[in-house]
Amino acid sequence: MVINHEKYITFRCPTCGLGSGKQMSIFELSGKGELEVKCEHCGSVCVRIARKADKLLFSVLCVACMEWHSFTANQKFFWGQKLTSYRCPVTGFGILCIGDEESAKKEQSAFDDEMMDILGELEADFIAEQDDEYPGPDNERVMFAIVDKLYLLSKTDRVNCPCGSHEILFDILNDRVHIFCEACGRDAQIMAMTEEDLEKMMETDEILLGVTEDE
Ligand SMILES: [Zn+2]
Ligand SMILES: [Zn+2]
Ligand SMILES: [Zn+2]
Numbered sequence: 001m002v003i004n005h006e007k008y009i010t011f012r013c014p015t016c017g018l019g020s021g022k023q024m025s026i027f028e029l030s031g032k033g034e035l036e037v038k039c040e041h042c043g044s045v046c047v048r049i050a051r052k053a054d055k056l057l058f059s060v061l062c063v064a065c066m067e068w069h070s071f072t073a074n075q076k077f078f079w080g081q082k083l084t085s086y087r088c089p090v091t092g093f094g095i096l097c098i099g100d101e102e103s104a105k106k107e108q109s110a111f112d113d114e115m116m117d118i119l120g121e122l123e124a125d126f127i128a129e130q131d132d133e134y135p136g137p138d139n140e141r142v143m144f145a146i147v148d149k150l151y152l153l154s155k156t157d158r159v160n161c162p163c164g165s166h167e168i169l170f171d172i173l174n175d176r177v178h179i180f181c182e183a184c185g186r187d188a189q190i191m192a193m194t195e196e197d198l199e200k201m202m203e204t205d206e207i208l209l210g211v212t213e214d215e
Pocket of ligand 3: 161165181182183184186
């Protein structure tokens, strides 16, 4: 039996909202107790891998709930697997894929699609039907990351309306996301065109409807 001692690991960073991939080898884990995997874009530590006897302990910072989730794998079994993936126990989102590079990337993109489907249930009709109206792939990437971050904020009750209602809806337009309160009509516009829009969103910890910052 041939066992590949290299694995490719993919995840979506909760801090910046972007996807990351990294090659790791069994040798990085031998000797020292713990391996930290950082986001390739912003450098945040998103995954920790530790060895405990014949087990591997994975801790993943979850893109949906912003908390660390832990998973264990049997080492002997793990290195022989083509693909191992883990989901958030709270939201069911796929949060970590480990395998050969091709399988891990494929699973990650399935996880991303699933996430977009769930976002769709949040009143967000994304990309698919409007593809040709989209200005370009660059905006698509910015939009994706921004929608991701918005979802995360709303999931953790950080998108709020002063009226106290939780009926907050998201409408994804070509160049922005329109957020509005169904109860009182207060709203907010989040521009999603440029890198600056993305940076601004990544620095946002909370959105209060009806409070305009930019104009
Ligand atoms: Zn990041
Ligand atoms: Zn989670
Ligand atoms: Zn309201």
